[in-house]
Amino acid sequence: MKWTVVCPYPRLEPERGVAALVDGAQVALFRVYDGEVYALGNLDPISGAAVLSRGIVGSRGEVPTVASPMHKQVFDLRSGECLDQPGVRVPVYSVRVREGLVEVMT
C-alpha cells in the first residue's frame, strides 16, 4: 500500500472528473462542489469502457454521484455502488490532498 502523487489539486475542475494511471490501474478522480475529492475505478462495468471520469458529477438526495457518460447509470462517489443497478459496483480508492497535491493509495 502506498500513496502516489497524481497531480496538483487545481488541475481538478470543480464538479468534473479526470482519469489517472496509477500503478497500471485506471483511476477516476472527482472534485465535487465543496472541494472534496473522490476516487473510483475508471472502468464502467456496465459498458466495459474506461470512461467514468468523463461523466457528469451531481447529487441524488444526499449522495454525491457521477453518471456514466455511456448509458447514464449513476454511481455513489463514496461507496462506488451503482444506484441504478443493484449489485454493480466499482472499486473505491483512498485519496487525499497534501500540500496542494492529489495523492491516491494503491
Place this chain on the structure above:
Amino acid sequence: MKVVVVGHGMVGHRFVEALRARDTTDRWEITVLAEESRSAYDRVRLSAFFDGASAQDLTYDLPDGVDLHLGEPALTIDRAARKVTTAHGMYEYDALVLATGSSAFVPPISGVDQAGVFVYRTLDDLEAIRAHAAGREVGAVIGGGLLGLEAANALRLLGLRTHVIEFAPRLMPVQVDEAGGAVLRKYVEDLGVRVHLGAATTAIRPSQSVNATLALTLSDGAHIPADIVVVAAGIRPRDELARTMGLATGARGGVVVDAGCRTDDPAVYAIGECAEIDGRCYGLVAPGYAMAEVVADRLLGGDASFPGADTSTKLKLLGVDVASFGDALRTDLLDVVYLDPASGTYAKLVLSDDAQTLLGGILVGDASSYPALRASVGGPLPASPLALLAGDAPRAALSEDAQICSCNAVTKGQISAAIHEQGCTDVAALKACTRAGTSCGSCVPLLKQLLAEGGVAPSKALCEHFTQSRAELFDIIRVRDIRTFSQLVAEHGTGRGCDICKPTVASILASLHNDYVLDGEQAALQDTNDHFLANIQRNGTYSVIPRIPGGEITPDKLIVIGEVARDFNLYTKITGGQRIDLLGARVEQLPAIWHRLVEAGFESGHAYGKALRTVKSCVGSTWCRYGVQDSVGLAVELELRYRGLRAPHKLKSAVSGCARECAEAKGKDFGIIATDNGWNLYVGGNGGFRPRHADLLASDLTTEQLITLVDRFLMFYIRTADRLQRTSAWIEAMEGGLDYLRAVIVEDSLGIAEELDAMMAHHVGSYVDEWRATINDPERLARFVSFVNAPDTPDPTITFASERGQPVPVVLGVRS
C-alpha cells in the same frame, strides 16, 4: 414448504413470478417441471417469430431461486404421498399447481397425421413449419378463427400462397358478427389469401399433382392443393394428468377448480387454460394471470378469489385491427352499427335497452377507440354512440372500477392510486408499479390519458433538483439574467444537479448567450459529447464529423478528410446526413485531428450537440433538369446561418429543388421545397423513432420571408419546448397546434416576434467555431488528455480489430 408447478407456460411463469415477488420470507421452495425444452416464452406474440423476433426475444427471464427442469414432463402423481414422478426423478410437494395449458385440437380428418400437417402452438411447431415451408409454394389453414388467421399470416410471411378453410359461415365466428366478418373477409382476400367458408375438410391426401404435395377435400366437393397444412381448429385443455389422478374434470375437459383455483384435492391447484372455473375454460392469457395471482396469494395465507374474466380481445390480424369486447354478439339488445365499405371499417356497439349503458362491441379496420370503449363497458355511455364510433368523442370520464388493463386486470382506481400515492409520473413507472401495459400494450394510450388527467403534471419537473419545466427554467434564466448553474440551483432548485438538469441548463445558457460552451463553470455541465466536442462511441473513443454544409464539398477538402482518416487510422463512413464520419479517435488525438481539419477550412459539425445537424440538399436547378430553384444554395445559406444553434433537441433540415422531394425535406424539423414562385416551408417532420411528415406552414415565400419565419420558428421552439422534445412532438403537444404556431410566428399574435428576431440575430452575429476556439487556446486544450498524470499514454483498454479493411473497436467482454 415445497410447491411443484407442472408446466412452464405463460401462466405457470406468472405464478412463479408472483409467488417469488410476494413471498418475502422465502416460505416456499419452488420447483417447475416443464415439458417443453425451453423456458417460458410469450406465446401471445408467437407469430412475431416469423416477423423478425428470435426465440430469445420472446423468452422471459426466470426469477432467482427457482428450480426449473426443462424437457422433464410430469408423468404420474401420487396424491396420497404427495409426489410427482418424471423420467428423471421424484419431487415431493406440499402444494401442487397444474399449469399445463392446452393442446391444439386436431379434428379426426382422414390423413391428418401425415408429414406436412402441423399445429400452431409452440416455438417448436413454428420451427418445424418454417423448415417444411422452405422452397414450397402453397399452404392451407384449417380454421378461420383467431388462431387460424394468425397461422395464415405466418404462411404468407413465409412466402406461401395461402388458403383458409372455415366451417362457420364467417371468419372469426366467436368474436365478430356477420357484417364484421364480411369486412374482415374483404381485407384478408385483398391480401391474396383465399377464404373458403361454410366448408369442412374431410380428407388430406398425398397429391399426384406437380405443384403441390398434398390435396385437401372439402365437404362442398372442392379440392385444394397444398404443400403444408396447419390445423388451427381450436384448443383442448390438457387435463390428462388430472384425470389419472382422479380429480374432477369438466364435461368439455378442464380441471374443475373453485374460486380459489383449488381442485377437489386441497393440496392441488389448477390455473390457466387447463383449468375450468365457473364452469368454463378460458383460452386467453388474462384470466390465467388472474388465477396465478389468486394461487400465489392463497399459498401465502391470503383468501383471494377469481374476480371473473374479461374476454375482450384486440388484435392486428394480417394487418387489420380487430377488436371485440363485452357482450359483443348478443342480438336481443339495442345496437348501433357503423359500416364504411370505402375505408373498410365496421363498428358495432351493443347497448342496454334504454341506450344508456354500454355492454359490448366489435370494431374491424380501425380499433383506435378500443381501450376507452372497453374500459367503459358496464358503465354509462361516455358520449353519443355515433361520436364514439367515429372515434372523436370528447375524452370520457371513466369510473374508478373501469378496467384499464384487461391483460393484467388493473382498474382505473389502481392506476390513480399508483399516480397519487406511489408517485408514478410516467408510463414506465406505472408499468413497474401495477403491471398495466406490460402484455399486449393496447392500454398504454389510456395510461397516458390517466397520467394527464391525474393532474400530477407528470413531465413538468425536470428532475429531482428542479420542480420547474425546461420552458420555465428558460424564462427564469432569461428574465433574471442568470449566468451560472450554481446560482440557478441555489436560488431555484435543490442539491447539486445531475445528468438531466446540468446539460439542460448548459443548453439554455448556450441558446441565450452563445458563449464558448466549455468556459468556466459551463464545462462541468456538459454531457461527455459536448465536453469533448465529439461523440462518444461504445469503446470510449470518439467520432469526428466535420460540417459539410448542404452536402456540398470540393475535391480538395475530400482529399484532406481522406488523409486525416488515413494518418490517424480512423474508420470512415458516409453518414445518413450527407457528410463523413471518422470514428475511433482517442481523446488525446482529437486536437491534432482538428488542427488539420481546421487548417483545411473545416469546422465543427455539431454531431455531438443538441444543435443544428445538417441541412440536406438535392442538386436542384443548377444541374437537375426538373429543378425550379437553387436548393443547394439555400441549404448552404441555412446551414451556415443556424450552425452552432443549441436547442432542446437536435435540429435537422433539408431543401428540395422541386416537388419530387429528393432531399426528403418533409422528414425534417424544418423542410423547404421549391415551387415555381419561391419556397414552401414545412415544420415538425421527424425520422427516427416515431416518423412524422412535416406540416405546411407557409407557401410561395421569398428567401427573405422564409428565413424570417425559420428564425422565429426555431427561437420559439428553443424557448418553449421540453428537454429532448423534437419539434414534431413539440407541435403535437402545443395547444392549438399548427394554427397557434402560425399565429405566433406569422401573425405575431403574442407580440414577441421582434424579440425572437433579435435573439436569432445575436446568435448569427456571435457564432464562433468551437473547434477553432479550442485548438488555439492551451488552457482549453489541457482537457484533451488520456490521463492527467500521463497525458499521451493511450487508454490501454482501447484496441481495434479489422473489418472490411478498416479498424473496428474490440469491446471488453463483448468481443474477444
